[in-house]
Amino acid sequence: HSLGNHQKAINFLKKSLKISQQIYDRPGEAISLNVLGSTYNVLGDYQKAIDFLQKSLKISQQIGNRPGEAISLNVLGSTYNVLGNYQKAIDLHQQSLKISQQIGDRQGEANSLGNLGSAYYFPGNYQKAIDFLQKSLKISQQIGNRRGEATALRSLGIAYYSLGDHTKAIDFYQQSLEICQQISTRDGEACSLESLGSAFFYSGNFTTAETYLKLGIEIYESLRIGLEDKHKISIFETHSGIYRTLQQVLVAQNKTNEALEIAERRSAHALVELLKQDLSPQPDKQAPKYPSLEQIQQIAQQQDATLVTYSLVSSKKLYIWVISPTGKIEFRTVDLPQETSLKELVTNGQACILLDQCRNDTNQTIPTAGDWVKLKDDQFSEPWQVVDIQQNTLKLRLESWEKGTTIQRPITDVVEIVDAFNRQHLQQLHQLLIQPIADLLPKDENDRIIFIPHEQLFLVPFPALQDEDGKYLIEKHTILTAQSIEVLSLTHKKRQQLPDSVQGALVVGNPTMPIVRTSAGKTPEQLSNLPHAETEAVEIAQLLNTQPLTGKNATKAAIVPKLPQARIIHLATHGLLDDFKGLGTPGAIALAPSGTGEVNDGLLTAGELFEMKLNAELVVLSACKTGQGEITSDGVIGLSRSLIAAGVPSIIVSLWSVPDAPTADLMTRFYQHLDKNNNKAEALRQAMLDTMKEHPNPKDWAAFTLIGEP
Structure with a gap:
């Protein structure tokens, strides 16, 4: 674990925990739970960390294991500190400190003092933070705890930097880096490199900053090798700031094309690795390779589309790159309004x-x-x-x-x-996201634009963005989105590999709705009936020459075996955002219950879709908020990502709760247009324009977005 091989540590600790439980070794059980909690904390899986640490704490208290109790309290405090609950963190660290002092545990005392320093730092109490950190540093040096010494030095650097003493901060960072390299603490080394890179960037020394940040990224990326998908995402979230800083450093040196490579490198990295594994049966144990500038240009040419990559590098600055089908790359920078955050504007x-x-x-x-x-x-x-x-x-x-x-x-x-x-709001978003690049976008309305959003920009209703003349973006352009440029290339390859033998369609509409409990303690409720979704399914099934599954026939048991056998999958039912199984992948599709009588019987979860191998070239989720989920640097974690991971190259999802009747009209029109020209992006655009004539409010036509292949 301390060497950075977290997945191996988790596997070993789970075996150790099981043995301790089988032989009733309570101290051993507490230790395994504690180290598991600490490991999940490093990975950024904070809820899991808290669960393990609380169990460990309880056992240590029951058996009177005071050192174990102090350690659990200390790591719990660190976890709450990261989550922003500083007062709770301080309380836990003070309890831990008291126990360590009572039992004469000097290392525990140093750790608690250091963590108290961090807990006081984040709310801005820098001087108090420095006092605690210096005490921690002194004890660590006295007892020869090199790792604790490195951590205290780095934290002192951060505190002094915030006070404006950059020279002192850099000196502390350098000392911390040296120790981490001597004792081979990879995550500590990367943190020190990142801190040094940021300090040199804000001091105007861009060349040195670039060197340190690139070294830090290499280490962070090596720590992700071999992790489970969800942990690749969570650990990346804790390190995503280094990619933002490096982009700014490169742009400050006018290296805008190289900054694009870094923006792409931070996009959907875990999803890219999943798709590569799926396309190549030989798993790659090496650090992943990222697309070069030439490869990015080739992907734009292959897609015959204009690619627009967004990167939110700070709350004040947005970077935009436009890559034309000829491979020409243009860069624009946008100053964001300070009175309203971009997140608020999108919401x-x-x-x-x-x-x-x-x-x-x-x-x-x-x-x-x-x-x-x-x-x-x-x-x-x-x-x-x-x-x-x-x-x-x-x-x-x-x-x-x-x-x-x-x-x-x-x-x-x-x-x-x-x-x-x-x-x-739609005009403000247009002003920020489209206006700065409007001159670079294609003039022909049939030429495709593929937006690669970043973070909350995944929830932007691009078709409904409005210029100063009141024209919606969809009236002027054919629009798609993608998680990253490389994902586009991989889904294109995936589509070429789809077996010709799979040709049928699976259409589901208005299943007998399941009884759902979205969270513990909530009263289970039956989801509402969707009569227009049934009409939609009947009409679409007719267009696709198949029989729809509706009502009580649309059970999960009946549908799941048919999913891998369908070329087109259309699901007109409720979509839900909750993480029903607590596995970190939110989202579910409501199907008819199979009659087990259990709550949530009939829900097909995003986690279950993630594990499937599908052969569909298009999945349409004609349901509420199916494009939403947890927003991360890997894109939106939810139904759409699970389907892409399952091998589907093109997906249509909705960004909000869609009205039943206009949606049925839009979807029927989509398949009519698709039948004529076999181009999903153009078919969706035409369906939106048709629906707009009868239902002019964007809520009725602008929710849907096509992700992936056109």
Whole structure:
């Protein structure tokens, strides 16, 4: 574990834990649980870490193992510190410190003091942090704990850097790096290299910064080799900042093309490795190879599309690269507004175009936070903005009021959701994401643009972004998205490998809905019926020359065996976002229960899809929020990623709860257009334009996005 081979450590510790439990070795059980918790903490799997550490703590307290109790309290404190719960972290570290001092455990005392320093640092109490860290450093040096010494030195460097003493900070980082290299602590070495790189970047020494950051990335990437998929993602999340800093360092030196390579290197890395394993039966134990600039240009040519890569390098700065089908690369940088975060803009952009009515038929006026509404007996000509909704009570404000001033009204007082104000968020997003590159985009509306978003930009409704003339982006361009440029290339290869023998279609609509409990303690509820989804399935099945599975026939038991045998899979049912099995992959598709009587019987989870090997060239999830999930540097962790990992090159998912009737129209039109030209991207665009004529509100047509192959 200390050498960085985390997966081996986990496998060994689980065996050790099992043996300890079998022979009732309680101290051994506590130790295994403790080290497992520490390992998951390093991997960024914090909930799992907390579970193991709490079990270890309980056993240590029961058997009176004071050193074990102190260690568990200390690591638990570190975990809560990373999660931002600083007061809880401080309380746990102080308990640990007290025990270590009582039993004369000097190393435990040093560790607790160091962690207390970190817990005080993050809320900005730098001087108090330095006091604790210096005490920790002194003890570590006295007892010869080199690892503890390196950690304290690095943490002191961070604290002094925050106080503006860059020279002192760099000196501490250098000392920490030297010790880590001497004792072969790979993760500590990478952390010190990253800290040095950042310090030299902000000091304006870009060449030195680049050297340190590249060395740090190489080590971080070597630590991911052999990990399970979810741990590759979680450990990467803890290290993602180094890729942002290196991109900024390269751009500062006008190396914008090399910065693109780094942006691509941080995108969907774990998914890329999964797809490569699937395409090549020989597993590669070496560090993964990343696409060069020439390969990125070749992929744009192969796709015959304009690729647009976004990278959020800080809260103030967005980088955009545009790669044309000829291979020409252009770079633009965008200063982000400071009064509103991009995340808020994306959330508001969605909130302003949808009512939260997950594929149902009601026309009830149900506002969501961010909507602008009119009230009955209104005394004002301007609309009200919905700030918050709690138990059918709205918190409202007028734009002309001072910030923070609100009133409360019952939700039943809303008579209209105003559209005119809604467009501001979509126009703001257009201004930030499209306007800076508008001159580089193709003029022909049939030429494809493939957006490679980053983090919250995966939730941007690109088709609905609006220019200053009120034109939606989908009216001017044919649009797709992808997790990364390399994923595009790999899904293209995957499509070429699909067996010709698989040609049929599987169409599912409005299954008899399962009874679902989304989380512990919640009352199980049956999901609502979707009559238009059934009509949709019948019409689409007719177009695809197959029989639809609907109602009680659409059971999970009936559908799962058919999935690998279908060339096209269309699922018109509810999609859910929750992580039902607690395995770290949120999302599920509602199918008819098989009659076991169990809660959640009938749910096909993202985790189950992830394990499948599918032969479909297209999967359409005509359901609510199927494109959402947990947002990471690997893209959106949920249903869409699971399907790509299962071998599907093209997927259509929705970004929000879609109204039932317009969706049925849009989907039927999509397959009619697909039948004519066999181009999924063009077919989806035409279906959106057709639907827009009858249902002009973007909530009715803009939710769907095509991921992957056109």
